[in-house]
Amino acid sequence: MVFTALFICLFAVGCSRSENVARETVSFEGGIMGTTYHITVVAELSDVASASTAEAIEHALKHVDGKMSTYKADSEISRLNQAPGGVYVPLSAETFAMLQLALEINRETEGAFDITVGPLVNAWGFGPTALENPPTEEELAALRKLVGPDKIELDSLTNSVRKSAKGVYCDLSAIAKGYAVDLVAELLKSRNLNAFMVEVGGEVRCSGLNAAGVPWNIAIEKPVSEGRVLQEVVGLSYISLATSGNYRNFYEIDGKRISHTIDPATGKPVDHALASASVLHERCALADAYATAMMVLGPEKGMEVAERLKLPVMFVLHGEDGTFETRQSDSFGRFVVK
Numbered sequence: 654m655v656f657t658a659l660f661i662c663l664f665a666v667g668c669s670r671s672e673n674v675a676r677e678t679v680s681f682e683g684g685i686m687g688t689t690y691h692i693t694v695v696a697e698l699s700d701v702a703s704a705s706t707a708e709a710i711e712h713a714l715k716h717v718d719g720k721m722s723t724y725k726a727d728s729e730i731s732r733l734n735q736a737p738g739g740v741y742v743p744l745s746a747e748t749f750a751m752l753q754l755a756l757e758i759n760r761e762t763e764g765a766f767d768i769t770v771g772p773l774v775n776a777w778g779f780g781p782t783a784l785e786n787p788p789t790e791e792e793l794a795a796l797r798k799l800v801g802p803d804k805i806e807l808d809s810l811t812n813s814v815r816k817s818a819k820g821v822y823c824d825l826s827a828i829a830k831g832y833a834v835d836l837v838a839e840l841l842k843s844r845n846l847n848a849f850m851v852e853v854g855g856e857v858r859c860s861g862l863n864a865a866g867v868p869w870n871i872a873i874e875k876p877v878s879e880g881r882v883l884q885e886v887v888g889l890s891y892i893s894l895a896t897s898g899n900y901r902n903f904y905e906i907d908g909k910r911i912s913h914t915i916d917p918a919t920g921k922p923v924d925h926a927l928a929s930a931s932v933l934h935e936r937c938a939l940a941d942a943y944a945t946a947m948m949v950l951g952p953e954k955g956m957e958v959a960e961r962l963k964l965p966v967m968f969v970l971h972g973e974d975g976t977f978e979t980r981q982s983d984s985f986g987r988f989v990v991k
């Protein structure tokens with residue numbers, strides 16, 4: 654169920670034009686994709702407060718949800734996942750492009766980002782179905798045969814996809830939220846609304862300046878599972894930020910943390926010192942996917958790949974004594990608000 658609350662904070666934010674026209678901050682928020690969204694736009698009220706903006710935002714979010722949710726049995730991606738192997742399944746150009754992008758990021762991240770991990774995600778209890786018991790080694794070995802970029806064949810002439818076997822299952826949870834952010838951002842720009850912050854489930858895209866006339870201040874939280882503690886603040890304009898981590902969506906078995914980021918190479922939840930990875934990129938879909946890839950790659954290999962891809966990243970690592978250590982790629986520092 655998507656609902657949109659429209660909050661209009663009316664306050665003059667300085668002269669946007671000679672006739673001293675006030676610009677307002679208008680917020681939209683609601684629930685979608687098992688999480689929440691918050692959108693803040695700075696504009697002249699006449700430009701943005703129309704109910705049609707709220708409706709257009711809701712439509713865009715439901716549009717992505719309807720195509721790319723594995724939590725909806727009738728979504729496009731679910732229809733692909735339900736299909737038998739060996740037959741081409743036609744998709745919309747949009748979902749097809751998402752699969753193409755996912756395969757490209759799979760190559761760039763040396764296999765770390767892999768949307769075909771769906772059977773493993775579900776087996777470890779992080780998909781739409783509740784966990785019975787963690788998978789046995791034998792079950793993992795069988796499921797890993799369904800995972801890998803070679804398990805899906807894309808035909809760009811017909812925008813259709815063929816799975817190598819019925820059990821192949823694509824999970825877009827690590828890229829489609831970011832894509833939804835990009836879609837809302839493009840929608841706002843198409844309405845000549847160019848100063849905004851769009852956030853869906855923690856993935857953020859900022860454009861222009863905030864109400865105070867400076868880049869949008871976005872907080873990155875400490876990777877603690879209780880409460881919200883500030884780690885860093887970055888000032889963003891015309892760029893996106895995504896953070897992935899193992900501190901929110903996890904459970905423990907015999908004191909060992911089982912998190913929702915799965916290493917396709919082992920079939921198991923990642924097990925290293927990296928607690929969270931934040932990535933900046935112009936497109937939120939890419940920031941989203943790269944952040945998950947960094948969580949799979951771990952602190953050393955992740956930083957090597959980030960530098961190769963020239964990605965501004967910040968890693969927060971678990972220290973021995975319960976403290977945290979942060980590491981930033983060369984290009985991240987200029988975004989930090991001192």
Ligand code: FAD
Nearest residue numbers: 686687721722724766767826827829830897913914915945
């Ligand atoms: P991210 O790091 O961004 O993503 C982690 C997720 O990516 C994992 O949960 C897993 O699904 C997947 N993943 C794990 N390892 C890899 C890997 N190596 N490569 C690629 N992907 C991997 N949740 C609900 O509870 N109810 C809903 O109705 C619901 N609907 C959704 C609809 C859509 C369109 C999407 C995209 C997600 C939906 N979700 C829903 C899922 C929820 O939003 C996820 O928890 C969220 O997408 C995970 O994002 P994150 O930022 O927490 O972690």
